[in-house]
Amino acid sequence: MSEAIEGDRTFVDKFPEEARIVRAALLSSFLALVIGAVLGIIQTLHRTDVARIIPSTDYYTVLTAHGVFMVISFTIFFLVGLFTWAVTRSLDRPLIDIRITWTWYAIMAVGMTMTGVSILAGFTDAIDMSADVLFTFYAPLQAHPMFYAGLAVFIVGSWIAGADYFRTWLAWKRENPGERIPLQTFMVLMTMAMWYIASSAVAASVLIFLLPWSLGLIDQVNPTLTRTLFWFFGHPVVYFWLMPAYLLWYTVLPKIAGGRLFSDPLARVVFVLFLLLSTPVGIHHQYLDPGIAEGFKFISMTNTMFLLLPSLLTAFTVVASVEYGARQRGGTGLLGWLTDLPWRKPEFTGMMLAGLMFAAGGFSGMVNAGMNINYMIHNTIWVPGHFHLTVGTAVALTFMAATYWIWPQISNKPIYSRAVGLFQVVLWFIGMALMSNAMHAQGIMGVPRRTAEPEYSGFEYATMFGGYEELNIQIAIGGTLLFVSTILFIGNLVLTMGNPKVSGLAETLPPALSGPDDAPRVLDNLRLWVAIAVTLVVLAYALPLAAIINRGGLLGPGVGTYPVWLAPGLDALANAATPPLAGDAWASLVEVVR
Amino acid sequence: MGRNETAHAPADDVSGDTEEFDPIGTLTLIGIYFTILVLSWVYIYYIEFLGRDLVVVG
Amino acid sequence: MHIHAYEKLWLAASVLLILLLLGSVTYGAVGPGVAMVSDSEQPVDATALDEDERFSEPRVEQVGENEYAAYVVAFQFGFQPDPIVIPEDSTVTFYVTSRDVIHGFEVAGTNANTMVVPGEVSEITVETDEPTEYGLICNEYCGAGHHVMEGKVNVVSQAEYENQTSGGDGE
Structure with a gap:
């Protein structure tokens, strides 16, 4: 076989054009990560009242930027980079037309820049522009039109990226009739199919309602409708962040552990389940919304609970693959094999710690999914506590860890310091363990999320698992460690980029223990799965959406417009307030707002 | 490096050892996880949630 | 397989x-x-709450034996009435709406928690126990002054409640 010779060539040796775009996408992703981390530390220290370097009214600009940069820019740029690598590598052929590839990259970059600028402009009064509407941009709070336009442009770019992967696969299929879709490509195509279904709703919400409304073309929108369309997208986007991490856990982690994937067919089943179940569940973010019948909420919960299945299956398959690696390395005993794993490799330890955090996040996710228990934790800081375990660690830490493995493959440059890398991933784990644990505990006390000053004048929180202040200290220390960890990651990568190119870095990925031949052919029938997925979405959403429109009208019952981006709007907002509330606090707020 | 996960990977890579590997360590770990999940859920739902003030009953 | x-x-x-x-x-x-917050209440015009029978004067009123209704308006950046005074050992139904943007209505540390969406009325019923004072907070970002939006829910003894309602004009 040509295996040995092929094995000597890295990805960049074989596909220099594709490697360049993978690097560009990853660097865009990490730029967002750095900005997000700076905003993150400002936020952590502000919220916990350790250091308040900005006025509290600017906290929401920071929060909006942190959210959008981290979960749209950081995650999705990494995704397109990784998927470009995965498709090219597993099909062993270049993309159809590299100009198209650069086109979608440019469109996404332009879109994100538009949105980013509209948010960051909120820090200065010199420009009449702001988008302090947070990542969820609930109407009738209204951002500057460029915020919505940028999001739409970004999403269109991601659609073209998806088309790029599908067309490359079709070309491969013509060249390789009758062959099974390689696993990584299968994962990419399933994820992108899910993304098309999910993002269609938020694109419709932005293009039909929010953008025309922000431009003054329509007077008002239906807050429940745009909210529901957001969550139609807002839950599956969680899996859009997670699927690249799953791809790495299934296809790269076993190799690093010295083994191979336990079961290729089950990996395919898991991705099919995600395509089918990720979308018809968004209403579980609206358990406490008025105007939506309890029955719809219950259906959404049932779907959500079954969405646990693919993640629980993944836990088994991935751990079994790692155990196989440990046994190959001489590991013995019921649990003794755990000591025979390559814990000194940052890519391994990082991904394993990410997986461990995801297991913890699985528990708080179950609580979030439970319909009536939502009364206890809805919109408390428990929720960000949860998603900092999932997207903030399972995804983010896996991405960083994988970078230590993949960057040499796409650049022929060895990592500057693998020791610092190991320190960095462990630091992230410790920081997040402190921060997230305290956030969960505060959430049960009723401390709200999304607020600059969670301490109130009229009452104090009850004590639980340590007092409020003590938990604040945990959050502040945890957040600081996370910031330091991010800086170490970026610093290490920048120094890596300065390293000279070397040869001999090539890594191969071994086939699964139970290979694709064990997987029923029907698993590769994309049309069938997409058709079922669309049917489930229609079943889950047709009636709720019809009911919402029927109740409030397409443009809502009488509802005002509250722009966050016009100075006169802020004045009107300030004047609209009535006297009976918090005299001093209000006066000082109006001062600051003006 | 690209083809080795497609169907025509070398036969000796995929056959035979499938049946020999029993991930007993994984089963143990995941059994522990399962126990933790069930106990935590019972605590948080039945004790923490249902034991709080102002339960919404209508 | x-x-x-x-x-x-x-x-x-x-x-x-x-x-x-x-x-x-x-x-x-x-x-x-x-029970979940649901679609039990009809939509209202959030821009015309002044003309709404229930919300033009946010208040607590007795609607049956040991049953009370609290009509609450959330707005940038507060709640009316404030404090919301309700009697002990009774069944209280909160009807909460917003006259501007989306807010939250969370009685801190309890299970009374709901979204407040302009144009919709959130209805939640709870049973009160002994006299106590709860913090009421908005737990959905609602604008630059979100963090000053707070109120109180005071559970008082029957005697104190009656004293209060007969004393003034119910305000």
Whole structure:
């Protein structure tokens, strides 16, 4: 076989054009990560009242930027980079037309820049522009039109990226009739199919309602409708962040552990389940919304609970693959094999710690999914506590860890310091363990999320698992460690980029223990799965959406417009307030707002 | 490096050892996880949630 | 398709876990009777709450023997009435709406928690116990002054409640 010779060539040796775009996408992703981390530390220290370097009214600009940069820019740029690598590598052929590839990259970059600028402009009064509407941009709070336009442009770019992967696969299929879709490509195509279904709703919400409304073309929108369309997208986007991490856990982690994937067919089943179940569940973010019948909420919960299945299956398959690696390395005993794993490799330890955090996040996710228990934790800081375990660690830490493995493959440059890398991933784990644990505990006390000053004048929180202040200290220390960890990651990568190119870095990925031949052919029938997925979405959403429109009208019952981006709007907002509330606090707020 | 996960990977890579590997360590770990999940859920739902003030009953 | 026996075992355990979760939530609904905020109330015009019979004058009123209704308006950046005074050992239904943007209505540390959406009325019924004072906070970002939006829910003795309602004009 040509295996040995092929094995000597890295990805960049074989596909220099594709490697360049993978690097560009990853660097865009990490730029967002750095900005997000700076905003993150400002936020952590502000919220916990350790250091308040900005006025509290600017906290929401920071929060909006942190959210959008981290979960749209950081995650999705990494995704397109990784998927470009995965498709090219597993099909062993270049993309159809590299100009198209650069086109979608440019469109996404332009879109994100538009949105980013509209948010960051909120820090200065010199420009009449702001988008302090947070990542969820609930109407009738209204951002500057460029915020919505940028999001739409970004999403269109991601659609073209998806088309790029599908067309490359079709070309491969013509060249390789009758062959099974390689696993990584299968994962990419399933994820992108899910993304098309999910993002269609938020694109419709932005293009039909929010953008025309922000431009003054329509007077008002239906807050429940745009909210529901957001969550139609807002839950599956969680899996859009997670699927690249799953791809790495299934296809790269076993190799690093010295083994191979336990079961290729089950990996395919898991991705099919995600395509089918990720979308018809968004209403579980609206358990406490008025105007939506309890029955719809219950259906959404049932779907959500079954969405646990693919993640629980993944836990088994991935751990079994790692155990196989440990046994190959001489590991013995019921649990003794755990000591025979390559814990000194940052890519391994990082991904394993990410997986461990995801297991913890699985528990708080179950609580979030439970319909009536939502009364206890809805919109408390428990929720960000949860998603900092999932997207903030399972995804983010896996991405960083994988970078230590993949960057040499796409650049022929060895990592500057693998020791610092190991320190960095462990630091992230410790920081997040402190921060997230305290956030969960505060959430049960009723401390709200999304607020600059969670301490109130009229009452104090009850004590639980340590007092409020003590938990604040945990959050502040945890957040600081996370910031330091991010800086170490970026610093290490920048120094890596300065390293000279070397040869001999090539890594191969071994086939699964139970290979694709064990997987029923029907698993590769994309049309069938997409058709079922669309049917489930229609079943889950047709009636709720019809009911919402029927109740409030397409443009809502009488509802005002509250722009966050016009100075006169802020004045009107300030004047609209009535006297009976918090005299001093209000006066000082109006001062600051003006 | 690209083809080795497609169907025509070398036969000796995929056959035979499938049946020999029993991930007993994984089963143990995941059994522990399962126990933790069930106990935590019972605590948080039945004790923490249902034991709080102002339960919404209508 | 080949699936290892252990993995089949885990699959079965996972399904059991899911059934436990769904079963618990169903038990909560049927046993202790936890009900969800729902579409029970008709939409209102958020820009014309002044003309609304229930919300032009946010208030608490007695609607039956030991049953009270609290009509609450959330706005940038506060709640009316403030404080919301309700009697002990009674059944209180909160009707909460917003006259501007989306807010939250969370009685801190309790299960009384709902979204407040302009144009919709959130209806939640709770049973009060002994006299106590709760913090009321907005838990959805609602604008630059979100963090100053707070109120109180005071559960008072029957005597004190009656004293208060007969004393003034009910304000």
